[in-house]
Amino acid sequence: MPYNYFLSGSPTFFKSNxxxxxxxxxxxxxxxxTNASDVFVIQEETLFASGAYADVTVRVNTAINNETGRKLGDDFKILLFQSSHADVSVGQLFQFDNSYWLIVNANSLKSLAVSAMARRCNNRIRWxxxxxxxxxxxxIIDYSIATPDNKNRTDPLIGEGTIKVFAQLNDTTRT
Structure with missing residues (x-):
């Protein structure tokens, strides 16, 4: 008998598994x-490349290298956002621990939890x-110096090799 009432119920009252x-x-x-030890209030750039920041509550976790299974150190962090948070995009800037952090990998497409890998900006580029x-x-100035490869180069060539520099791509950095 209760099953018949269940079947006659409106689909708006019942959800799928x-x-x-x-x-x-x-x-x-x-x-x-509400009770995790890795929850912090940090600053998020409100509009891409605007320079304006607003508080956001996130969980900050250790980043793991998928290839080696080793920790990447304090210059890499995983940021986990509450479900009400909008998507995070690669190149977005955050501020916490007296540093700027650049999103180098975002995970929000078809994902139950919005997360992103942030890398600490360890320098400033001036021009x-x-x-x-x-x-x-x-x-971000990469730690390793790569072997020079003159084919299809767009980055600077130095005597000992190539140093990779990462920054937010915006109207200022395009100049």
Missing amino acids: KENWIDDFTQLFDDSF SDTNGITYSVPC
Whole structure:
């Protein structure tokens, strides 16, 4: 008898098992922000390349290299966002621990939890344009020096090799 009432119920009252599982996971994940030890309030760039920052609550975790299974050190962090947070994009800047952090990998497509790998900007790149205006933006200078390869180069060539520099691609860095 109860099964007949279940079948006659409106579909708006009942969810599929998948929808229930997603809702339960989302609720559990969001609840973990209230008592986890790795929850911090950091600053997120509000609009891409705007330079304006707003507070956001995230979980900051250790990053692991997928190829070796080893920790990547304190210059790499995984940021986990609550379900209500909008997507994170590669190149977005965050501020915490007196440093700028550049998103180098984002995971939000078809994902239950929005996460991103951030890398600490360990330097600033400075240059002057043709009008004499000087610019300075946070950047990442890679630790390793690669072997020079003159084919299809767009990065600077130095005597000992190539040093990779990463910065947010925006109107300022395009100059």
